[in-house]
Amino acid sequence: MVHVIITGGSSGIGLAVARCYLQRGSAVTLVGRDAARLTAARERLCAETGCPHERIHLGQADVADEIQLENVIATAEATHGACDILVASAGVVAPSEFHLQEAQDFRRQIDTNLVGAVNAVRAVYAGMKARGQGKILLVSSGAALIGIFGYAAYCASKAALLGFVEALRLEAAAHGIDVSICFPPDTDTPQLAAERLVRPAEAEAMMKAGGAWSAEAVAARIVRALDRNERTVYFTTTIFLLGRFGSVVRPFVYWWFERKRVRVR
Numbered sequence: 413m414v415h416v417i418i419t420g421g422s423s424g425i426g427l428a429v430a431r432c433y434l435q436r437g438s439a440v441t442l443v444g445r446d447a448a449r450l451t452a453a454r455e456r457l458c459a460e461t462g463c464p465h466e467r468i469h470l471g472q473a474d475v476a477d478e479i480q481l482e483n484v485i486a487t488a489e490a491t492h493g494a495c496d497i498l499v500a501s502a503g504v505v506a507p508s509e510f511h512l513q514e515a516q517d518f519r520r521q522i523d524t525n526l527v528g529a530v531n532a533v534r535a536v537y538a539g540m541k542a543r544g545q546g547k548i549l550l551v552s553s554g555a556a557l558i559g560i561f562g563y564a565a566y567c568a569s570k571a572a573l574l575g576f577v578e579a580l581r582l583e584a585a586a587h588g589i590d591v592s593i594c595f596p597p598d599t600d601t602p603q604l605a606a607e608r609l610v611r612p613a614e615a616e617a618m619m620k621a622g623g624a625w626s627a628e629a630v631a632a633r634i635v636r637a638l639d640r641n642e643r644t645v646y647f648t649t650t651i652f653l654l655g656r657f658g659s660v661v662r663p664f665v666y667w668w669f670e671r672k673r674v675r676v677r
């Protein structure tokens with residue numbers, strides 16, 4: 413039975429990815445910080461897919477805590493076997509203009525979005541390397557590909573994932589490990605709803621043009637990419653253009669944004 417470990421698995425994209433794999437008959441480990449939310453997620457998934465509770469392992473951990481996460485994943489592998497697929501989906505966002513943001517809020521986004529993803533990879537990498545196989549996918553963001561007003565910490569944390577993945581991929585290929593990254597747009601999740609309450613108007617003017625995808629649509633695209641061993645996953649034409657032709661496209665986007673910002677103010 414395929415064992416899929418998903419960080420940030422109690423809601424949003426992670427929960428939707430879990431649903432996809434449970435429907436295929438896989439065993440799934442959900443990793444999250446809140447025990448009550450993890451339990452609720454398992455109940456919901458079992459009700460929706462008809463799978464037994466035993467097929468969903470719960471691991472309570474803060475991905476930024478390397479030792480805690482390693483212990484949780486070790487227990488998961490002891491329960492369901494070695495990790496075949498890791499989807500690192502845990503993330504936080506706290507929009508704020510840089511000069512107004514507390515240092516700890518900036519650091520929390522780096523610790524969760526970047527360091528947390530690295531910790532998750534580290535926890536499964538040695539085992540995958542020893543077995544000569546495995547799949548790893550990191551969930552970045554369209555915000556990794558362009559600066560967004562009020563998102564300095566988030567953009568930095570998500571952009572850093574790209575450098576990490578591209579370097580790791582060169583090492584992992586020799587060991588039969590596929591390493592992928594995806595760049596979702598705004599996704600209709602509880603986190604997005606909370607984020608929009610404090611999103612600067614300038615950022616909303618820049619981001620709302622792309623609309624929001626459903627978590628289910630994003631998850632389906634992620635699973636398909638893993639099936640096909642795709643290295644990089646874009647979700648919209650704009651994100652694709654930024655990813656492939658960023659140096660050409662970004663100046664036009666910033667020019668358009670400056671015009672929007674003047675109207676907002």
